[in-house]
Amino acid sequence: MTTSTESPAWQKAVFDALKAGGIRQIAYVPDAGHAYAIRAAQADPDMLDTVLTTEEEGVALVSGAWLGGQRAALLMQSSGVGNCVNMFSLLASCQFPFLTLVTMRGEYAEFNPWQCPMGLRTQAALELMGITVVRASDPEQVGEIVSAALDSAFLAGERIAVLLSQSLIGRKKWERN
Amino acid sequence: MAAHTVNRRDFVARLLAAAPDALVVTGLGSPAYDVFAAGERDRNFYLWGAMGGSTAMALGLALAQPDQSVIAITGDGEQLMGIGSLATVGARRPKNLAIVVLDNGHYGETGMQRSHASLGTDLVKVAQGFGIPGAQRIDQITGVDDLARRIVARQDTVFAQVLIDADEPPRCLPPRDGSYVKNRFRAALGFHPF
Numbered sequence: 001m002t003t004s005t006e007s008p009a010w011q012k013a014v015f016d017a018l019k020a021g022g023i024r025q026i027a028y029v030p031d032a033g034h035a036y037a038i039r040a041a042q043a044d045p046d047m048l049d050t051v052l053t054t055e056e057e058g059v060a061l062v063s064g065a066w067l068g069g070q071r072a073a074l075l076m077q078s079s080g081v082g083n084c085v086n087m088f089s090l091l092a093s094c095q096f097p098f099l100t101l102v103t104m105r106g107e108y109a110e111f112n113p114w115q116c117p118m119g120l121r122t123q124a125a126l127e128l129m130g131i132t133v134v135r136a137s138d139p140e141q142v143g144e145i146v147s148a149a150l151d152s153a154f155l156a157g158e159r160i161a162v163l164l165s166q167s168l169i170g171r172k173k174w175e176r177n
Numbered sequence: 178m179a180a181h182t183v184n185r186r187d188f189v190a191r192l193l194a195a196a197p198d199a200l201v202v203t204g205l206g207s208p209a210y211d212v213f214a215a216g217e218r219d220r221n222f223y224l225w226g227a228m229g230g231s232t233a234m235a236l237g238l239a240l241a242q243p244d245q246s247v248i249a250i251t252g253d254g255e256q257l258m259g260i261g262s263l264a265t266v267g268a269r270r271p272k273n274l275a276i277v278v279l280d281n282g283h284y285g286e287t288g289m290q291r292s293h294a295s296l297g298t299d300l301v302k303v304a305q306g307f308g309i310p311g312a313q314r315i316d317q318i319t320g321v322d323d324l325a326r327r328i329v330a331r332q333d334t335v336f337a338q339v340l341i342d343a344d345e346p347p348r349c350l351p352p353r354d355g356s357y358v359k360n361r362f363r364a365a366l367g368f369h370p371f
Contacts, residue, residue, distance in 0.1 A: 051265070052265055053262070056230070060231070060262075061234065061265075066237075067222060067238050068242040069367075090224075090226070
C-alpha cells in the first residue's frame with residue numbers, strides 16, 4: 001500500500017480522458033492504480049462516484065446510468081473481472097455500451113501468487129464474454145488509449161476494457177518501515 | 178413474522194397505478210411478469226437474466242435521473258444474490274430510489290425451493306443495517322398506498338419487503354429483446370439511438 005498522495009501523470013491522464021469524454025458516473029472497487037481518478041471524481045461536482053461491494057454491481061450500475069442518459073465507467077482490478085462474468089451477459093443481451101478500466105495484477109513482478117490465477121486470465125475472461133480488450137503499458141499513451149476506448153464505447157456502442165499494465169503501477173512494496 | 182398473504186399481481190398493479198411516471202427496473206422471473214401484467218409501459222426495463230443486478234441497475238438509473246422516481250421491483254432470491262448492492266445503495270442513498278422486494282420466501286422460477294428469506298434472513302433489518310433507515314415490511318395490500326406516496330415524494334431511499342403469498346399466477350411474458358426494451362426506455366426519456 002502506498003501512503004504517498006502524489007499520483008503519477010498517467011493516472012491523471014486517465015481521469016482527464018474520462019472527464020473530457022463526458023463521463024458522469026464512475027463505479028469502482030478501489031485499487032491503488034485508480035486512486036487519483038476516484039479522488040478527482042469525488043472532488044468534481046459534475047461526477048458521481050459509487051463504491052461497490054463487488055464489481056458485478058458495477059456492470060449493472062453503469063448500464064442503468066446509460067438507460068438514464070449518462071455515460072459511466074467501471075473501475076476495477078483484474079481480480080474483479082472474474083466476479084463479473086455472468087453479469088457481463090447483460091451487456092451482450094441489451095447491446096449496452098460499456099467501458100471498464102482494469103488495473104492489472106499477477107503479471108509483472110508479482111509477489112502474491114494468489115493474484116496470478118485471475119490476473120493471467122483476465123484478458124481471456126473478458127474476451128470470452130464478448131468484450132474487446134485494449135492494453136495500455138506506456139505511460140505516455142494511457143490518456144489517448146482511454147480516450148479512444150471511450151469513443152468506441154459511447155459513439156459506436158462497443159463493449160471495451162482497457163487493461164492498465166501492472167508495469168505502469170510498478171512494484172508493490174510489501175515491507176513497511 | 179407476519180404471514181405471507183399479499184397478492185403479488187394486485188400489489189404491483191396498484192403500486193404502478195399510483196406511481197404512473199416511475200421508471201421501473203425488474204428482477205428476472207415473476208417480478209418481471211407482474212410488472213408486465215400490470216400493463217406495458219415504455220418506462221419498464223425487464224431483466225431476463227443478470228440475476229442480482231436489478232438494484233444496482235436501478236441505482237445507476239436513479240443517479241442519472243434525480244428528478245424521476247425509480248423503482249427496482251424484484252424478488253427475494255434475486256435481491257439476495259445481489260445483497261451487497263443494498264450496501265452500495267445505502268452508501269449513496271439517493272432520494273429518488275425505491276427497492277420493492279416481492280418476498281414469498283422461495284425461488285419461484287425454479288420450483289419453489291426455500292430461500293434465505295424464509296430460513297432466517299430478515300431483509301428489512303439487512304436493509305436498515307446497510308444504511309437505509311426507512312426500510313419497512315408490508316404485509317397487507319393496503320400498505321401499497323403509503324408506499325406509493327413515499328416513492329412519488331422522493332424524500333429518501335425507500336426499501337419495502339412485501340410479504341406476498343406463494344401462489345404462481347399465470348405467466349405473462351414481457352419482451353425479451355433487450356436492445357428493443359433498452360432503446361424504447363431511453364426514447365421515453367428523450368434519448369435517441371446513435
